[in-house]
Amino acid sequence: MSKVFLGDVAKERKETCKDGKDGYPIVGLEHLIPEEINLLSWDEDKENTFTKIFRKGDVLFGRRRAYLKKAAVAPFDGICSGDITVIEPIPEKILPELLPFIIQNDTFFDYAVNKSAGSLSPRVKWEYLKNYKFELPDMDKQRELAKVLWAMEATKKSYKKLLQKTDELVEAQFIEMFGDPNKATNTVHLEEAFQIRNDLR
Incomplete structure (x- = not known):
């Protein structure tokens, strides 16, 4: 080298x-x-x-x-x-x-x-x-090194895609269970649902 x-x-x-x-x-x-x-x-x-x-x-x-x-x-x-x-x-x-x-x-x-x-x-x-x-290094070593580095890059790319798909799945399951908060129509303000007290003892 x-x-x-x-x-x-x-x-x-x-x-x-x-x-x-x-x-x-x-x-x-x-x-x-x-x-x-x-x-x-x-x-x-x-x-x-x-x-x-x-x-x-x-x-x-x-x-x-x-x-x-x-x-x-x-x-x-x-x-x-x-x-x-x-x-x-x-x-x-x-x-x-x-x-x-x-x-x-x-x-x-x-x-x-x-x-x-x-x-x-x-x-x-x-x-x-x-x-x-x-x-x-010499050209033969360069080929070996490039092969390993691009394989690592492909693995990293696949991992990122997996994380993205996991996030999408979690979001979809949340919406299925609780509904889409961005489209909710039966929402109320916090003070309408609870009595807020300031006289904590």
């Missing part, structure tokens, strides 16, 4: 699209969820001024307020906000499937925060991000 700079294994994509943006999915900072490695939402056919292009497999890093820990892998080609740094893996140097976990990482975010400039809305530039240093 050897130490490498991020700029040795990835580069900033600077591709832009000033005309013919129709049909491209649109990603803003608001679509990046803190500590979520997958891109779960985006806009389509919405008026925008974005010109920065990203490609499937790139990592979209929220360079504004890096402490929010926003970074996700792109599942398709699209355009994004200028406050998103598009990080393109160099396949000969790093397994593209592993790069998202290098970026969506507390150590990387801490580094980005320390290199950010600005008081109200701090931003970090690629010229600093590319100097982030980390340990990288």
Whole structure:
């Protein structure tokens, strides 16, 4: 395992699209969820001024307020906000499937925060991000590691879905037993149902 700079294994994509943006999915900072490695939402056919292009497999890093820990892998080609740094893996140097976990990482975010400039809305530039240093194994080990990490991510996703379904089931059973409080018509004020006394002895 050897130490490498991020700029040795990835580069900033600077591709832009000033005309013919129709049909491209649109990603803003608001679509990046803190500590979520997958891109779960985006806009389509919405008026925008974005010109920065990203490609499937790139990592979209929220360079504004890096402490929010926003970074996700792109599942398709699209355009994004200028406050998103598009990080393109160099396949000969790093397994593209592993790069998202290098970026969506507390150590990387801490580094980005320390290199950010600005008081109200701090931003970090690629010229600093590319100097982030980390340990990288050989390609065979990268494949093994990526396989394990994505399996863990799938398990976490399934667990979240299970929790959501459990919450929905509990809510449904509550409504079945006690009725929907939002639709109740036979409600009364507390003071109408009970005598409130202030002369406690």
